[in-house]
Structure formats: C-alpha cells, structure tokens
Amino acid sequence: MKKLNILLTAGMMLTALSCKKSENLDRKIVGLxxxxxxxxxxxxxxxxxxxxxxxxxxxxxxxxxxxxDISKTLVPPRAEKVQPTMEIVKAGWIDVYTAEAGMDFIKQFAPRQYLLVGSLQYNAGGTVTLGEAEGGNKVTLFNINNFVKTDRNIIKPVLKTIHHEFTHILNQTVSYAKEFERITPSGYTADWNNTTLASANAAGFITQYSQAAPGEDYAEMTSVMLTDGKAAYDAKVNSIVLPKIDSIPDPANPPFIIQREMPNATAQAAIRKKEQSVITYFKQAFSIDFARLRNRTNYALAENAPTNLATLFGNARQFTSLSVEPDKADGVSASFQTTWATAKAGVAAISSTSRVLNSFVLFFYPKAGELVLRVNYTSGTTATLAHFVYKVAYDANRNMTLTYVRRDANGTTLAPGIIALTNYLTTGSFGVSWRYDADFLEYGQLTKTSDANSFFSGSLGVTKY
Incomplete structure (x- = not known):
C-alpha cells in the first residue's frame, strides 16, 4: 500500500504541475x-x-x-529493391496479359494495391509466406530485400506467387469447373507441409501446396504451368515415376542393360486432367489462349534472367533429351538442311532394302560423359533405331565437342550412308542455347561455334534412353 501511495502521489504532483502550464490546445498533434x-x-x-x-x-x-497480422515480425523493403521487383511484375504479369487479353483486362481484374514487404513472413508449422491476396483488392509480396532481378531462382518464385494470387482473383470473379475438385479429392490435406514433393506428385499434385485445398491446387497448377514454360513443365510431369524398375538391353553398349523407372501413369493423367481444366477455363471464361500466355511468361523470365541450357542437361537435371525433326525445316539452318538431305540420300542408297531417314534424338549422359545419338528410320515398313555413342566435352564457355566412341549393329549398317550427319556432329564445337519461335515457344538449339548460320534445334524433354 505504501508503494501505491507513492505512485499516486507522484502522479498527482505531475498532474498539478501540468495544470499550472498554459497549453495551446488548438495546435496540431504530430503523427496523427x-x-x-x-x-x-x-x-x-x-x-x-x-x-x-x-x-x-x-x-x-x-x-x-x-x-x-500484427503478430508477425516484418521489416520494410529497401528502396533500391522496389523498381527491379516491380519491373518483373510488369514484364512477367501485366505485359503478358496485356499482350494476350488487352489492357482493359488488367484494368478490370488487377488488384488495386501491391504492398511490398522486405522480409519473409514466417508461419507456425515451419512454412513461410511469399505472397497473399486479400479479397481481390490487395496483393502483398514478401522477401523483397532478397530480390535479384537476374537470378532465375529468385525471380521465378516471385512471379509464380503473383500468378498464383492473380488466379485466386480470377477464380473469385469466374469460378472454375467443380469437376476439378473431383480429380484427386482424397489427396487434400491440412498437413501438406509435411508431405514431400515426390509424394505429392505421386498423388496427382504438381506441388506440395497444391494439396492444401482445391483452390490452392488450381492456383498452383496455373502458376506452375505459366512460370515453368512448356518444356520444363512437361519434363516435370513426365518425370513422375513409380519405384518399379524395368531393365532392357543397352543396344549401344552390349552386354550391359539399362534400368528404367516406369512412368506413374495414374498420377501423370491426374495432373494432365487438371492442366486441361485450366486451359479450358481461361479460354471459356476470358477468351485467353493459355499456351501463348504461358509462352510469353516464360519468355519474360528468359529475357530478364537467362539460364545456360548446357547446365540443364543430364540425369537428375531438367532435361535428358533433344528431339529433332529436320524435315519440318522450322528451327533448322539451310546448311544443316543440306547435311540432312545428304544423309537421307546416303541411307536410301545403302542397299536394295528401302530405308528412309526420319528424325533423331540426342540423349544426354545416360552414362557419365556420354551422349547417345538415336537415329529413327524405316527399313522397308519397319520402324527401326540405330544408336551412336559420343564422348562429350565442354570448354570454359560451355561449348560442346563430341567425339565418336561406338555404335550398335544398326548403327554399323547405317554408318556409310549417314556419314554426313555424323561428321557434322564431330566436326568443331557447338554452342548450346535456347530458341524461341514466333509464338515464344522454347526449343533447344545447337549452333556451330565456327558458323552462327549453321544450327539445328528440337524439342526438349525427359525421354528415357
């Protein structure tokens, strides 16, 4: 009680002192x-x-x-990070939608505010929030202080977050088909953050977070498809496999065998069904060609943060194969067309058996340091394969050189006729790069370092050798 009296007394003294001083109560209070x-x-x-x-x-x-949420500890963004971040927002979101749907689309559906936060938002359970949308009016982007515009590993998650949140806004305006929720109904769980990516994929989900709820699944499908691009997205889906191993003879390296993982057809089919739902939704609800929207988004990423394709080939990497169809002419230089025509004529002239050269596939590193050329041709009416193995070497600039090692029996039969192609591959070195067509669809391209006008390109994939 004594302590209380002292405090009260002190308070009364302060009150008395303050009352003795005349104050101007009309003065503006700073801060309010x-x-x-x-x-x-x-x-x-x-x-x-x-x-x-x-x-x-x-x-x-x-x-x-x-x-x-005032319980979160957050920090402001650094001013120098703001414009680079928003340049990516414009290039990889506003510009792609404007190009495919017009400026009025963004004016109508875009959130009215972007709020930038410097740090991540940490949540209970060990998760972090990269972005969130509030009622279609506001999008908050976190982790701005770690933004580096030229780093694909940094800008891609930012752009994915933007497209994810914008998908929620579009879904609030026009609902997606309810059939989507019935594709993998038993896979949704509040415990998604304790699921591995492999387990989520095996259950028919493109990411772990897709399992949080159907709406999150839809937004994840949309944002992953847009920011991965066709080649990487297809490679991701086609890489979903079963633990079962299938063994077959290795025609280019007898008597060894190749062990192949079997595709998880059920999981892949579920994701492909969700993919088609997204494509149909954008077309029917907004008259948007989703493929072109995806291509433009991926191209915007490539322009701002290019990646070295040579580093993305190989087992356990993004791509394992490059499929080339020279007869289609698109993406093939005039000089390579001449090489291909010579090889076709040579194969046709090998013997009385009718042989037609159709296409080829390059398999990257089925064995360490080796590339396999698979030539697809018909012998009579039978589809036939020939294999040639090359040692791969890269210089400091990631230019690739191929050295012949061996071939299988069909390769030996084809070798005299196909020499124009095999000599082309082993003469000089190649730059490995991306190519984009008129619709911004990406391909892989090999270009002679000695002649920029001599090249061929093809579809990137994870076709298993």
Missing part, C-alpha cells in the same frame, strides 16, 4: 495526420508505370496499419 513523404523518382516511375495506366497503387513505405 499520417506520415508525409516527398515524392521522388521512384514514386514517379511507379505512378507512371502502374497507377496511371492500370489504377494499381504500389506501396513500399512502411505502414503498420497495412499488415493484416
């Missing part, structure tokens, strides 16, 4: 009117790029009242 910031170059750029044309506010200066 909100912070005032002088507009700078960054603010002008944001206004000209987002606010004026699309009515989108980009808020990056700290305002605690904007945070929906």
């Amino acid at each position: 009117g909100g912070d005032k910031w002088k507009q700078d170059v960054l603010d002008s750029w944001l206004a000209d790029t987002f606010t004026k044309p699309f009515n989108i506010e980009v808020k990056y200066r700290w305002d605690g009242s904007e945070q929906s």
Whole structure:
C-alpha cells in the first residue's frame, strides 16, 4: 500500500504541475495526420508505370496499419529493391496479359494495391509466406530485400506467387469447373507441409501446396504451368515415376542393360486432367489462349534472367533429351538442311532394302560423359533405331565437342550412308542455347561455334534412353 501511495502521489504532483502550464490546445498533434513523404523518382516511375495506366497503387513505405497480422515480425523493403521487383511484375504479369487479353483486362481484374514487404513472413508449422491476396483488392509480396532481378531462382518464385494470387482473383470473379475438385479429392490435406514433393506428385499434385485445398491446387497448377514454360513443365510431369524398375538391353553398349523407372501413369493423367481444366477455363471464361500466355511468361523470365541450357542437361537435371525433326525445316539452318538431305540420300542408297531417314534424338549422359545419338528410320515398313555413342566435352564457355566412341549393329549398317550427319556432329564445337519461335515457344538449339548460320534445334524433354 505504501508503494501505491507513492505512485499516486507522484502522479498527482505531475498532474498539478501540468495544470499550472498554459497549453495551446488548438495546435496540431504530430503523427496523427499520417506520415508525409516527398515524392521522388521512384514514386514517379511507379505512378507512371502502374497507377496511371492500370489504377494499381504500389506501396513500399512502411505502414503498420497495412499488415493484416500484427503478430508477425516484418521489416520494410529497401528502396533500391522496389523498381527491379516491380519491373518483373510488369514484364512477367501485366505485359503478358496485356499482350494476350488487352489492357482493359488488367484494368478490370488487377488488384488495386501491391504492398511490398522486405522480409519473409514466417508461419507456425515451419512454412513461410511469399505472397497473399486479400479479397481481390490487395496483393502483398514478401522477401523483397532478397530480390535479384537476374537470378532465375529468385525471380521465378516471385512471379509464380503473383500468378498464383492473380488466379485466386480470377477464380473469385469466374469460378472454375467443380469437376476439378473431383480429380484427386482424397489427396487434400491440412498437413501438406509435411508431405514431400515426390509424394505429392505421386498423388496427382504438381506441388506440395497444391494439396492444401482445391483452390490452392488450381492456383498452383496455373502458376506452375505459366512460370515453368512448356518444356520444363512437361519434363516435370513426365518425370513422375513409380519405384518399379524395368531393365532392357543397352543396344549401344552390349552386354550391359539399362534400368528404367516406369512412368506413374495414374498420377501423370491426374495432373494432365487438371492442366486441361485450366486451359479450358481461361479460354471459356476470358477468351485467353493459355499456351501463348504461358509462352510469353516464360519468355519474360528468359529475357530478364537467362539460364545456360548446357547446365540443364543430364540425369537428375531438367532435361535428358533433344528431339529433332529436320524435315519440318522450322528451327533448322539451310546448311544443316543440306547435311540432312545428304544423309537421307546416303541411307536410301545403302542397299536394295528401302530405308528412309526420319528424325533423331540426342540423349544426354545416360552414362557419365556420354551422349547417345538415336537415329529413327524405316527399313522397308519397319520402324527401326540405330544408336551412336559420343564422348562429350565442354570448354570454359560451355561449348560442346563430341567425339565418336561406338555404335550398335544398326548403327554399323547405317554408318556409310549417314556419314554426313555424323561428321557434322564431330566436326568443331557447338554452342548450346535456347530458341524461341514466333509464338515464344522454347526449343533447344545447337549452333556451330565456327558458323552462327549453321544450327539445328528440337524439342526438349525427359525421354528415357
């Protein structure tokens, strides 16, 4: 009680002292009117790029009242990270939708505000939040302070988050078909964060988070398809396999055998069915060609953060094969067309048996340091394969050189006729690069380092040798 009396007494003394001083009660109280910031170059750029044309506010200066969960510890974004981040938002989201659906589409459906936060948002259970949408009006992007515009591993998750949240906004406007929820109904779980990617894939989900709820599954399917691009997305789905191993003879390296993982046909079919649901939704609800939207998104990523295709080939990497159809002419130089025509004529002239050269596939590193050329041809009316094995070497610039090692029996039969092609592959070195067609669809391309006008390209995949 004594302590209480002392505190009360002190309080009364302060009150008395304060009452003796005359105060101007009409004076404005600092802070209650909100912070005032002088507009700078960054603010002008944001206004000209987002606010004026699309009515989108980009808020990056700290305002605690904007945070929906005050229990989280967050930090403001650094100003120098804001424009690079929003340049990717524009290039990989606004520009691609504008190109395919028009400016009015973004004006109508875009959230009215982007809120940028410097740090990740950490959640219970060990998960983190990269972005969130609130009622279609506001999107919050986290982890801005770690943004590096030229790093694909950083900008791709950011762009994926944007497309994920925008899908929610579109779904709130036009609902997706309810049949989607019945494709893998038993796989949804609140415990998704304790699931491995392999387990999620085997259950028919493209990511672990897809298992959180049907709406999240839909947004994940859409955002993964858009930011992976066709080749990488197809490779991802086609790589979903069963634990079962199938062994077959290795025609290019007898008497050894090849051990192959069997495709998980059920899981792949479920994801492909979801994929088709997304494609149909965008076409029917908004008259958007999803394939072109996907290609443009992937191209925007490639323009801002290019990757070295040579580093993406091989087992346990993104791609294992390059399939080439030279007769289609698209993506094949005139000089290579001449090489191919010579090889076709040579194969046809080998003997009285009618042989027609059709296409070829390059398999990257079924054995360490080796590339296999599989030539597809018909002998009479029978589809036939010939295999040639090459040692692969790369220089400091990732240019590739091939050295012949061996071939199988069909390769020996074909060798005299196909020498124009095999000599082309073993003469000089090749630059390995991406190629994009008029619809922004990506391919892999090998170009002679000695002649930029001599090249061939093909479809990237995970075709198993």
